[in-house]
Amino acid sequence: MNYSYYPGCTLKTKAQGLEACAFKSAQVLGVNLVEQEEWQCCGAVYPLAADEIGTKLASVRSLVAARTKGEKLVTLCAACHQVIKRVNHDMKTKEDMREKVNNYLQLKEDYQGESEVIHYLELLRDEVGFESLAKKVKVSLAGRKVAAYYGCLLLRPREIMDFDDPERPTILEKFLESLGASPVNYPYRTECCGGYLSIEREEVVEKMVNKIIDSALQQGAEEIVTACPLCKYNLENSSLCQKGEIVVSYFTELLAESLQVKEG
Amino acid sequence: MLREKITPDTTKKEIGQISEISDEKILDCLQCGKCTAGCPAIHGMDIMPHQVIRLLQLGQVDKLLASTTIWGCAACFTCLSRCPRKVDLSKIMEALRLIVLRTKGNQRLEIDKVPELLAKQIPQQAIVSGFRKYVK
Numbered sequence: 001m002n003y004s005y006y007p008g009c010t011l012k013t014k015a016q017g018l019e020a021c022a023f024k025s026a027q028v029l030g031v032n033l034v035e036q037e038e039w040q041c042c043g044a045v046y047p048l049a050a051d052e053i054g055t056k057l058a059s060v061r062s063l064v065a066a067r068t069k070g071e072k073l074v075t076l077c078a079a080c081h082q083v084i085k086r087v088n089h090d091m092k093t094k095e096d097m098r099e100k101v102n103n104y105l106q107l108k109e110d111y112q113g114e115s116e117v118i119h120y121l122e123l124l125r126d127e128v129g130f131e132s133l134a135k136k137v138k139v140s141l142a143g144r145k146v147a148a149y150y151g152c153l154l155l156r157p158r159e160i161m162d163f164d165d166p167e168r169p170t171i172l173e174k175f176l177e178s179l180g181a182s183p184v185n186y187p188y189r190t191e192c193c194g195g196y197l198s199i200e201r202e203e204v205v206e207k208m209v210n211k212i213i214d215s216a217l218q219q220g221a222e223e224i225v226t227a228c229p230l231c232k233y234n235l236e237n238s239s240l241c242q243k244g245e246i247v248v249s250y251f252t253e254l255l256a257e258s259l260q261v262k263e264g
Numbered sequence: 265m266l267r268e269k270i271t272p273d274t275t276k277k278e279i280g281q282i283s284e285i286s287d288e289k290i291l292d293c294l295q296c297g298k299c300t301a302g303c304p305a306i307h308g309m310d311i312m313p314h315q316v317i318r319l320l321q322l323g324q325v326d327k328l329l330a331s332t333t334i335w336g337c338a339a340c341f342t343c344l345s346r347c348p349r350k351v352d353l354s355k356i357m358e359a360l361r362l363i364v365l366r367t368k369g370n371q372r373l374e375i376d377k378v379p380e381l382l383a384k385q386i387p388q389q390a391i392v393s394g395f396r397k398y399v400k
């Protein structure tokens with residue numbers, strides 16, 4: 001099946017591993033991700049101000065392009081997913097913004113939030129199915145104790161993201177189980193890593209990430225997976241990680257490993 | 265905190281700006297404190313999240329504009345997801361930041377800082393976020 005794919009700035013630079021593994025795995029799973037032709041950076045944070053329109057336009061352009069192709073729009077970076085999904089929700093529900101955006105963009109047909117945005121994990125769960133994924137696994141990750149780290153952006157706000165239970169999510173654990181790994185349950189898996197605070201408030205972030213990692217270690221985790229390049233950076237920058245207590249990788253790296261497509 | 269009955273017609277011009285930018289209703293807050301209890305970034309804040317709303321209800325915006333709290337909020341949406349009144353504090357924090365940032369000379373991130381950030385291997389998304397959050 002064909003899907004429009006939105007990469008975002010970081011997947012083309014620092015987080016190429018997240019994308020490469022996702023693409024190689026998709027091929028094996030019979031999913032055809034086609035990168036959008038003229039995507040623009042989403043801005044990395046959803047503009048929370050109701051009176052800001054310009055900063056939301058890049059997302060709308062990608063949403064419109066997906067509508068034109070009649071395909072679902074697949075995201076991979078948790079931050080892009082949050083931005084594009086929330087802008088789409090605004091276009092569906094906020095008349096005032098919809099009117100301004102459409103007046104500005106002058107499309108042949110007004111955009112009203114018709115496209116569907118799904119994250120790669122949702123693609124695996126809802127389109128491929130974890131059961132059929134399990135059948136395609138070549139190298140089982142049996143015996144690996146993996147802590148799934150969700151962070152904020154995929155889960156909250158629940159009403160808009162509509163991804164999983166924001167307090168007790170299970171999608172990443174089910175994903176890990178389908179690869180044969182043993183997911184580790186720990187209380188801090190939905191707690192914020194500090195996100196963009198690492199630009200100017202490193203000391204605040206340090207405390208936040210150490211709490212998360214400490215919590216995962218206490219429950220016996222040997223590695224952590226995430227879907228966000230900034231979460232990965234913040235977690236890896238923590239003193240616990242720097243000491244080599246635990247490694248952090250992208251969920252797609254484990255996926256590609258178990259499908260035996262990671263190298264080459 | 266002041267013991268004072270609040271009325272909807274608190275006058276300061278910034279209060280109007282905040283409701284316009286955030287699209288949130290500060291009078292919906294019943295001061296239960298759940299937002300503060302669950303805030304993961306609280307150790308970087310001088311005013312607690314529920315107090316932010318209380319001060320707004322009392323019209324004391326100046327204290328908030330000068331606080332470390334508004335720059336310490338990570339926009340993680342934990343408070344919103346647990347608030348019994350569905351008050352979105354992240355939007356109120358953003359509105360407070362914007363009142364500062366939309367005033368000339370108040371930018372917090374200089375373009376010259378980018379090479380230094382890139383040298384630290386910080387992901388591009390953080391730098392882009394920085395320009396969205398600290399510059400207008």
Ligand code: SF4
Pocket residue numbers: 292293294295296297298299300313314317343346347348349350351353
């Ligand atoms: S959780 Fe909601 S109602 Fe309770 S103090 Fe915070 S903002 Fe107010």
Ligand code: SF4
Pocket residue numbers: 299302303304305306313336337338339340341342343344353354357
């Ligand atoms: S959005 Fe801000 S105030 Fe609310 S819990 Fe997160 S860091 Fe705290």
